Amino acid sequence: MSQMKAAGLEPGGDMKDGKRGWTQAVPLLRSDITGTPQLSLAVGGKPQVLTQGEQVAVRAALTGAKSVSIENAPLVFLGYGVKAPERNWDDYAGVDTKGKIGVVLINDPDFEAGQGDFGGKAMTYYGRWTYKFEEAARQGLAGLLIVHETEPASYGWNTVKNSNTNTMFDVVRDNPSGSHPQLEGWMQRDVAVDLFKRAGLDFDALKKQAQTRGFKPVEIKGATFSAKYDVDSQVITSQNVVGRLTGKKRADETVIYSGHWDHLGIGQPDAKGDRIYNGAVDNATGIAAMIELGRAFAKAPRTDRSIVFLAVTAEEKGLLGSEYYASKPVYPLGKTVGVINMDALDPNGLAKNFTISGSAKLDLLDRLTGTAKTFGLAYSPDPHPEAGYFFRSDHFPFAKRGVPAISYGSGNDWVDGGVAAAEADQAKYTEERYHQPADQWEASWTFAGMAHDLGMLYTLGRDLANSNDWPNWSQDSEFRGARDQTAADRR
CATH class of the missing domain: 3.40.630.10 (Zn peptidases)
Incomplete structure (x- = not known):
């Protein structure tokens, strides 16, 4: 505000007492994981403890919930997590999503081939992580884990870790569960490859299948995911700063x-x-x-x-x-x-x-x-x-x-x-x-x-x-x- 004023601008924000101020109030839901989250994968009843920020990066819940508690939720591979009726594409076809954790790939199905129904190398909104979480909520999943790969994500794991393990924010929504599943997060590619292998699946082969219209969701048999952590969730007010001439x-x-x-x-x-x-x-x-x-x-x-x-x-x-x-x-x-x-x-x-x-x-x-x-x-x-x-x-x-x-x-x-x-x-x-x-x-x-x-x-x-x-x-x-x-x- 002081820099805008010094530059010679006029206040251009919300009206206050009949005059414009310098800001527009932006109410936000602010969420932090308190303590160390307990996270694990299990295949055939054999658990694997996961470290936040290393194998996975789990975001603080943006549903307004004060805690997340998921115990032995079944895992299902959902390809790229895309439901695009105008492209005759449905990675959720025929799957019962209730109570399950989805595992999806980042970017679009045609990213690697460079041609197809999703713009080839150019990413559509279906390729963005924001869309994938939104669609997971619409489909009723308990949670979604996106498999990180540097090239299709366009950034390395450090960016994922730093962006997803700190304080989370969202606009205040009337129905936050309609836009966010209970659990949102990412997992390292090697963790996903090992998970699939332990469940008798081939990650690379399934990835190839996911790039085709005929792909169907694949249950990761015998595999479950558990998560337990508290969330400090509260509504705060941030500000857009607005100058005007x-x-x-x-x-x-x-x-x-x-x-x-x-x-x-x-x-x-x-x-x-x-x-x-x-x-x-x-x-x-x-x-x-x-x-x-x-x-x-x-x-x-x-x-x-x-x-x-x-x-x-x-x-x-x-x-x-x-x-x-x-x-x-x-x-x-x-x-x-x-x-x-x-x-x-x-x-x-x-x-x-x-x-x-x-x-x-x-x-x-x-x-x-x-x-x-x-x-x-x-x-x-x-x-x-x-x-x-x-x-x-x-x-x-x-x-x-x-x-x-x-x-x-x-x-x-x-x-x-x-x-x-x-x-x-x-x-x-x-x-x-x-x-x-x-x-x-x-x-x-x-x-x-x-x-x-x-x-x-x-x-x-x-x-x-x-x-x-x-x-x-x-x-x-x-x-x-x-x-x-x-x-x-x-x-």
Whole structure:
């Protein structure tokens, strides 16, 4: 708030005593496992004790329950855990889920083949872990364990461990059990392989079967899972921070720049004993960029439309702050021109290109591409669509409600070093720093690339805010219908 104020922005949040404040209150369910969870697998009555954070990573319950107690629940392999009637695909076909723990694979059924009904290498929402837990709840499972594999997950086990064994949050729901099973967690691949082998099954063979439409759920015979732990569960209030510059002609029409201010806080220590998760790239870069854009707009002549600078909470816990804003917007979504999100920008040198998360087609991308050309930047499609970044950034809650929204990505073709150097740096960041304490400020960062790109993003937003245009999604986009439903708001 103080940084937004210093940048020259106006308060843009909730109304308080007839005036806007700097924040939007976001009620969240906060859950922590208290003590050490008791977790075990058994095959043929022979138990195997599991260590939290090592063999498995079990999340604190988000159902509001004060404890989790599961004793000898049968295990069933559910392929990729997908129920997609429009694709004639049902990994739950014919299975009685009551009281059982599902075991599923991460990503989509066609990830490894690179072609098929789920976008090939590009991840659909069915491949995201959030969907798999949601579907497990809808199907009535007692719990779900996702088998971790680095390539299809797009991150290593350290990221899974650090993201799932600390405090969990969710938006406050009327029926939390409709979105979350009693138990949610991940297991290491080698644990799954050993489990299947002890039960007389071949993990790799079943994985191949799961990639076909004819797959049927497979009971892991004689195998059970047990879990017992207490949960400290309470409703807290976090805050989205909202700054605004009111438009001089059409103040009720809004362009949004967004980023997320949260990270993981204090969590599991790394090999050096460091427990502070700084989040310097993810996402101090995005927040710093947003504040500097605000400063530039505040010093310039006021635009015709209003511009909002939205710093959302709890992105790392499932895009919760942006989901809350999009479900209860401070400024109507029907009159929101577009959202330009910034998440984990590259603090190194100049690049020749840029990207966005995912491969969505929309007028806003066309505008961005045209503007970028004047800054010497070429558009490159998401180089890693299999990672599902489109569903992992704060533009997504807006997109699914029809608002044209992109999450800007720094380029992977550096002026110094080209694609090889940029990709090597990104791979090293993902392995050694992403969601780890080592994501911290480095003296070697030049910020030259960010400084250059922000000039382009400023121009994009300013042109939108001074135009009469209403960008939309492509005709064949799954988000076009939701946008068109609000067309009357823009007449």
